[in-house]
Each structure stands twice: as structure tokens, then as C-alpha cells.
Amino acid sequence: MNDQRPAHIDSYYAATANAHPVHPCLEGEQCAEVAVIGGGLAGLSAALNLAERGHSVILLEGARVGWGASGRSGGQILTGYACDMRKLEGYLGLADAQKLFALSREAMGIVRQRVLRHGMDCELQMGYVHAAIKPRHLQELEEYREHLERHYGYGGQELWDRERLREVVDSPRYRGGLWDPHSGHLHPLNYTLGLAEAAARAGVRIYENSRVLRLERGAAPVLHTAAGRVRCQTVVVCGNAYIDGLVPELWRRIMPVGTYIAATEPLGEARAASLIRNNAAVCDTNFVLDYFRLSADHRLLFGGRVSYSTFDPPRLKESLRRRMLAVYPQLADVRMDWCWGGFVDITMNRAPHFGRLDGNLYFAQGFSGHGMALTGLAGQLIAEAVHGDASRLDLFAKIPHRPFPGGRWLRTPALVLAMAWFRLRDLL
Ligand SMILES: Cc1cc2nc3c(=O)[nH]c(=O)nc-3n(C[C@H](O)[C@H](O)[C@H](O)COP(=O)(O)OP(=O)(O)OC[C@H]3O[C@@H](n4cnc5c(N)ncnc54)[C@H](O)[C@@H]3O)c2cc1C
Structure with a gap:
């Protein structure tokens, strides 16, 4: 050995x-x-x-x-793809896009079946909220929900206004959100x-x-x-x-992009539940997004930040903490126990x-x-x-x-420029 x-x-x-x-x-x-x-x-x-x-x-x-x-990983298991289905329709036409969407639903079934069949102890939990930062995001979420229902038969999603969302996700940051009962999270x-x-x-x-x-x-x-x-x-x-x-x-054809997660200290069952009452996974609508969920031992696992170089950003724990407090100001007294990151492999589209x-x-x-x-x-x-x-x-x-x-070193600055543009859009 x-x-x-x-x-x-x-x-x-x-x-x-x-x-x-x-x-x-x-x-x-x-x-x-x-x-x-x-x-x-x-x-x-x-x-x-x-x-x-x-x-x-x-x-x-x-x-x-x-x-x-x-x-x-953030452990969020999500229906669909990182790109909008309308982009796939543009490439392949609606009929093939529908097949691809059905395959993404099959992917969710595969996770659930495997967990059951092999008796995996990995805290699988269903429920996901896509939280809107701006009024236009809420409008876009509703248009997409409607599109998925009409063309893909994807029902069960609900658009929640600010007050309804706040009953579940106790954050002042969001304008509302899209509830998806078919997605969820697990211990990756x-x-x-x-x-x-x-x-x-x-x-x-x-x-x-x-x-x-x-x-x-x-x-x-x-x-x-x-x-x-x-x-x-x-x-x-x-x-x-x-x-x-x-x-x-x-x-x-891929670009490694760093993304990061911090885990708080255990918050206790009641305090953790007050943050996300239905224990869903949450992700926001920004391009450089925040994503978070509760762990089985009542911590908040909060992900966000990205890096387009292969180096970790400086003062990562503090910057993730700042992002977390923008979502949950009530956690100002809470310690971060871990902070880590890894690469996702993004394609151009x-x-x-x-x-x-x-x-x-x-x-x-x-x-x-x-x-x-x-x-x-x-x-x-x-x-x-x-x-x-x-x-x-x-x-x-x-x-x-x-x-x-560009090669390995040329494409990074090009991507940084492109991402700076998307970050700017998040602010508008
Ligand atoms: C911080 C973070 C948060 C994320 N959050 C989410 C999320 O919430 N939801 C979601 O859907 N996705 C998320 N992702 C993305 C998701 O985790 C990945 O898409 C998925 O895990 C990719 O799995 P993989 O098997 O392709 O790659 P990996 O899990 O990266 O596995 C690739 C493996 O290949 C090995 N390897 C590479 N080269 C060689 C070689 N030459 N020889 C032998 N072995 C090699 C590596 O050591 C590695 O273990 C996240 C990713 C990160 C980093």
C-alpha cells in the first residue's frame, strides 16, 4: 500500500x-x-x-x-443545464432540446435511484430555490418557468414574491424566487x-x-x-x-474557473432552520452567484466568489463571510470553520x-x-x-x-475581461 x-x-x-x-x-x-x-x-x-x-x-x-x-462541490443537484434551454433550442431545434431536457430529468432520477439502491448515506434532500436579486430577474424567472412548463412539460415550479420567499429564506436580499421541488442537494x-x-x-x-x-x-x-x-x-x-x-x-474547449465555499460553525437546529425553513438549496440569479444550503449538522455552507486565474483569491474566508452577511446579516457573530475551493470546467457556451x-x-x-x-x-x-x-x-x-x-495563458486574461463585463451586469 x-x-x-x-x-x-x-x-x-x-x-x-x-x-x-x-x-x-x-x-x-x-x-x-x-x-x-x-x-x-x-x-x-x-x-x-x-x-x-x-x-x-x-x-x-x-x-x-x-x-x-x-x-x-456545493452539492446542489439541479435539473437542466448550466446554459438556458433556449440556447440549446437555437443549436438543435426544439425537438432535440426537449430530448436533452428529458435526459437532465433522467439525471435526477439516476441520483435518487443510486442513493436508494446502494443505500448511500449522503443526506439527499429535495427542494431548490432560485432567488432573484433584482425585479428584472424575477420577471426573467417567471418567463423561464412558463417556457419550461409549456415546451418541456416541467410543472410544479412556483414563482414566489418577496414576502413568500422571506417565509422560507430569511434574507432581506431577495425580490422573490422560483421554487423547484424536483431539484435538491446532498453531501457530495x-x-x-x-x-x-x-x-x-x-x-x-x-x-x-x-x-x-x-x-x-x-x-x-x-x-x-x-x-x-x-x-x-x-x-x-x-x-x-x-x-x-x-x-x-x-x-x-474548457476553462478551469475557481469557485469557493465556507462552512460556518454549527448553528444549532433552530437557528439553522430559521435561515432556510424548508431545508432547500438556494442559489441567486447573478452571473457571479452565491449558492448555499444547510448541512445535516446545522451549519450554513455558503458558496460564492470565482477566480479566473489558477490562484485562490486573497483573504477568501473574509470575503466569503462578507458575501454571507449581505445575505444573512443576522449571522454577524458566527465563526467560519472551513473554507475551500475547487475548479469547475466551463465551456464557451x-x-x-x-x-x-x-x-x-x-x-x-x-x-x-x-x-x-x-x-x-x-x-x-x-x-x-x-x-x-x-x-x-x-x-x-x-x-x-x-x-x-489563445493558449493556456492567453485565454485567461481574455476570460477575465469577459467576466468583468458580466460582473458589471450583476451591478446594473
Ligand atoms: C466549489 C465547487 C462547487 C460546486 N458546486 C456545484 C453545485 O452546487 N452543483 C453542481 O451541479 N455542480 C457543482 N460544482 C461542479 C461539480 O462539482 C462538477 O461538475 C462535478 O463534480 C464534475 O465531476 P467530474 O467527475 O467531471 O470531475 P472531478 O470530480 O473534478 O473529477 C475528476 C478527477 O479526475 C482526476 N484526474 C484528472 N486528470 C487525471 C489524470 N491525468 N489521471 C488520473 N486522474 C486524473 C482528478 O484528480 C479528479 O479527481 C461545483 C464545483 C466546485 C469546485
């Missing part, structure tokens, strides 16, 4: 993780039909689905299972660890501390790590924003980027901050495609994805 293995980053999630095994580091040569790169939700979902279909699968994780975004690291346990039980050979340093593509791919290699027929790439340049044509290269290299990336539920779907669609039916994966392959202009 390798004692020098990397740990999960220091976070509330790592401190409350369920007991989980350490998987060995890959040493020497191994063979499998399918090799999966990345032990986050997307890679684990693909591996589990493939093993359940009878394929031999090896999963290589560079650090620990759940070390990446999946184990650091424990969900990821639960998925890894299910995958291992299904026969997936999981290796940790086994970063793929070089990938030989072609009819008989070989994946090289520091201490071993895997020969396979098919490769599944699910490295998210942590993949770096391993597959250059994928890397050019915020639509997910799933597909296939070379005939035998499948990938899922570009969840654009909306991957908690969609990763489960991505894994399932990739497994279907490897097993011979690519029809549902191919729907996603129709979405056009442009590369970010």
Missing part, C-alpha cells in the same frame, strides 16, 4: 466523510477492456455502468476518489465515495495516486502512470478541469461537452458548474455507447463547442 498518497483537501466534507477504503496505486502492467481516467462522479458513473454491463474496467485516479470537484463527497464503493463491488478495479501522465491513443490504447501502465481497447476521459493537456483537443474521439476515446467534460446530477447521466450514456448504442450520447455530440481563443 502506498503511504505517500495525497489526501482529500481540508474541507467540511473531508471532516465528515464516511469511512472509505484506500485503493492501491497502480504498479506494473494491467489489462482491461475499458480504462477510465478520473475518480470523480463522471468517471465513477461510467465505470459502474460499464461493469454492470459486464465489461472489465480499470479506473485510474490521480489523487483520491472524490479529490476533485465532486468532493468539494459521501455521494462520490458511495458511488466508488458500488463500482468496486460491481468489479471495477480502482487505483488511486495513479495519475495518467501519458496516453497512447489508437486501436490499442496504453495509459502510462509513474509506476505502471494499462492496456485497453477503450478509454473514457473524465478528468474535468484537472486533466491539463492530456487530450489537447478536449483541454482547449456553458453547454456540457460529451462525445467520442478516434472511435474509442469517450469523454464527458464542461459541466460548467452544473455537474452533480449530470455526471451520473454522462457516465450512463458513455456506457451505453461503449456497449453499442451511441444514440443518446450522440445527441450531445450535436452541440457545437468552440475552443477558447
Whole structure:
């Protein structure tokens, strides 16, 4: 067993993780039909689905299972995509957009079924509020609610005015909000660890501390790590924003963006419940958004801030605290116990980027901050495609994805400029 293995980053999630095994580091040569790169939700979902279909699968994780975004996330599981459905209609037409929306609903079902079927202890809770900062946001939410109901049959959402919202979310900041009973939240690291346990039980050979340093593509791919290699027929790439340049044509189409979360001290049951009375997940309508929810032990987990460089912003805890107090001034006496961050992988158009290269290299990336539920779907669609039916994966392959202009270092300043514009719009 390798004692020098990397740990999960220091976070509330790592401190409350369920007991989980350490998987060995890959040493020497191994063979499998399918090799999966990345032990986050997307890679684990693909591996589990493939093993359940009878394929031999090896999963290589560079650090620990759940070390990446999946184990650091806000944990909000949301229907739909990071981009507006009207954008997908523009690309594909209404009929295909409707299929994509139905798939996003299927993604929610996959999470719920897996939690139930594998008895995962990950605090799944339904209910989500999209909170409006400005009157025009409330108007936009109502238009979108109506659009989803009319064209996608998505019922059950309710527009709440300021007073109704305040009965649930006790904050002076919001003009109202859109209630969605079909979305929700969970403990993301424990969900990821639960998925890894299910995958291992299904026969997936999981290796940790086994970063793929070089990938030989072609009819008989070989994946090289520091201490071993895997020969396979098919490769599944699910490295998210942590993949770096391993597959250059994928890397050019995503941009790593840092996002951050702080966890308060335990507030006690009554005080926590007074903040979000129905225990929903909450997210606001700004482009640089705040997102928050309660933990099972009555803390507020408050996310926000972004960074477009690969460096963490300075004085992060204080700045998240300031943002939290703008939402909940009544928490002025409350201590922050943890603060952490991670990268989301955004695409130019915020639509997910799933597909296939070379005939035998499948990938899922570009969840654009909306991957908690969609990763489960991505894994399932990739497994279907490897097993011979690519029809549902191919729907996603129709979405056009442009590369970010410039190389690794040039595209960052360009993005910072673009984001400064969106931040400005948040103020208007
Ligand atoms: C702070 C934060 C908050 C978020 N909040 C939400 C939210 O509330 N709702 C939501 O829907 N989404 C949210 N997201 C996004 C969501 O967490 C991700 O979309 C999702 O977890 C992506 O899963 P993944 O498996 O693609 O990637 P990851 O979980 O990042 O997994 C990728 C893994 O691949 C490994 N890897 C990379 N390269 C290699 C290599 N060469 N060899 C071996 N292994 C490799 C990495 O070590 C990593 O563990 C958030 C993300 C962050 C960071």
C-alpha cells in the first residue's frame, strides 16, 4: 500500500466523510477492456455502468476518489443545464432540446435511484430555490418557468414574491424566487465515495495516486502512470478541469474557473432552520452567484466568489463571510470553520461537452458548474455507447463547442475581461 498518497483537501466534507477504503496505486502492467481516467462522479458513473454491463474496467485516479470537484462541490443537484434551454433550442431545434431536457430529468432520477439502491448515506434532500436579486430577474424567472412548463412539460415550479420567499429564506436580499421541488442537494463527497464503493463491488478495479501522465491513443490504447501502465481497447476521459493537456483537443474547449465555499460553525437546529425553513438549496440569479444550503449538522455552507486565474483569491474566508452577511446579516457573530475551493470546467457556451474521439476515446467534460446530477447521466450514456448504442450520447455530440481563443495563458486574461463585463451586469 502506498503511504505517500495525497489526501482529500481540508474541507467540511473531508471532516465528515464516511469511512472509505484506500485503493492501491497502480504498479506494473494491467489489462482491461475499458480504462477510465478520473475518480470523480463522471468517471465513477461510467465505470459502474460499464461493469454492470459486464465489461472489465480499470479506473485510474490521480489523487483520491472524490479529490476533485465532486468532493468539494456545493452539492446542489439541479435539473437542466448550466446554459438556458433556449440556447440549446437555437443549436438543435426544439425537438432535440426537449430530448436533452428529458435526459437532465433522467439525471435526477439516476441520483435518487443510486442513493436508494446502494443505500448511500449522503443526506439527499429535495427542494431548490432560485432567488432573484433584482425585479428584472424575477420577471426573467417567471418567463423561464412558463417556457419550461409549456415546451418541456416541467410543472410544479412556483414563482414566489418577496414576502413568500422571506417565509422560507430569511434574507432581506431577495425580490422573490422560483421554487423547484424536483431539484435538491446532498453531501457530495459521501455521494462520490458511495458511488466508488458500488463500482468496486460491481468489479471495477480502482487505483488511486495513479495519475495518467501519458496516453497512447489508437486501436490499442496504453495509459502510462509513474509506476505502471494499462492496456485497453477503450478509454473514457473524465478528468474535468484537472486533466491539463492530456487530450489537447478536449483541454482547449474548457476553462478551469475557481469557485469557493465556507462552512460556518454549527448553528444549532433552530437557528439553522430559521435561515432556510424548508431545508432547500438556494442559489441567486447573478452571473457571479452565491449558492448555499444547510448541512445535516446545522451549519450554513455558503458558496460564492470565482477566480479566473489558477490562484485562490486573497483573504477568501473574509470575503466569503462578507458575501454571507449581505445575505444573512443576522449571522454577524458566527465563526467560519472551513473554507475551500475547487475548479469547475466551463465551456464557451456553458453547454456540457460529451462525445467520442478516434472511435474509442469517450469523454464527458464542461459541466460548467452544473455537474452533480449530470455526471451520473454522462457516465450512463458513455456506457451505453461503449456497449453499442451511441444514440443518446450522440445527441450531445450535436452541440457545437468552440475552443477558447489563445493558449493556456492567453485565454485567461481574455476570460477575465469577459467576466468583468458580466460582473458589471450583476451591478446594473
Ligand atoms: C466549489 C465547487 C462547487 C460546486 N458546486 C456545484 C453545485 O452546487 N452543483 C453542481 O451541479 N455542480 C457543482 N460544482 C461542479 C461539480 O462539482 C462538477 O461538475 C462535478 O463534480 C464534475 O465531476 P467530474 O467527475 O467531471 O470531475 P472531478 O470530480 O473534478 O473529477 C475528476 C478527477 O479526475 C482526476 N484526474 C484528472 N486528470 C487525471 C489524470 N491525468 N489521471 C488520473 N486522474 C486524473 C482528478 O484528480 C479528479 O479527481 C461545483 C464545483 C466546485 C469546485
